[in-house]
């Protein structure tokens with residue numbers, strides 16, 4: 349009997365909090381830009397939109413729930429894509445600040461970062477030198493001495509808020525220890541199957557993006573979670589497409605978007621998030637894989653809809 353074809357969830361992380369506006373004219377910053385690029389990405393096949401907000405004047409990341417309210421209703425109205433709000437915000441923010449949009453706006457999905465870590469943005473200082481705003485240079489320079497704080501108490505607090513609101517999570521795991529942290533919360537009954545594990549590769553401070561790193565994260569997650577989890581990957585910067593290709597070939601789901609990489613090919617900036625979604629689709633199609641619709645993803649992940 350022919351097996352039903354596996355459907356792959358494409359997440360698109362539209363703007364994030366790592367890259368700054370001077371790095372690319374295509375990075376969406378204002379609510380209108382975030383709406384336009386999100387809708388184009390969904391149209392191109394993105395199943396889940398992972399969303400951050402920015403101050404429209406300076407482009408600086410903000411977790412003010414009103415900044416999310418400036419684009420969420422329009423997105424809800426215009427697309428069926430699953431909307432996923434960050435609780436990572438920017439690693440420069442406090443956890444209290446970071447969790448406000450998810451706590452107040454009760455999305456279907458929110459991200460949850462599974463451990464504290466160094467967050468090395470400063471290597472970008474070598475590549476990008478011309479900044480329109482002072483905060484951009486400081487954002488990179490300060491990352492030499494930056495700990496992205498996600499203690500067990502922080503994680504538990506966000507988990508309990510999400511569980512009370514019917515919000516499910518994109519569990520961001522930047523290293524094997526984060527998978528073990530997640531297993532701890534599964535053991536305590538605070539995380540229930542099926543859950544989405546977003547393994548993150550190639551960020552300085554986390555695991556690398558070598559094929560062995562990808563294989564090792566998958567092996568470890570398989571051993572810890574069996575079939576209770578849905579695996580997705582993202583590769584930072586130049587690793588983006590190689591990492592998704594490897595994972596897609598091994599049963600994984602994929603994340604792209606200008607949060608994770610500004611590029612579409614070596615030395616060429618992506619002109620939009622949709623560009624990267626289209627490229628991910630080409631890779632999937634080359635592997636004879638179909639993309640999951642938002643409703644299929646809701647079913648796979650047990651979302652409230």
Ligand code: KMH
Nearest residue numbers: 434435436437459460548
């Ligand atoms: N920026 C990423 C590598 C979050 O928003 O919670 C992971 C992320 C964090 O998307």
Ligand code: ZN
Nearest residue numbers: 364434436607
């Ligand atoms: Zn994010």
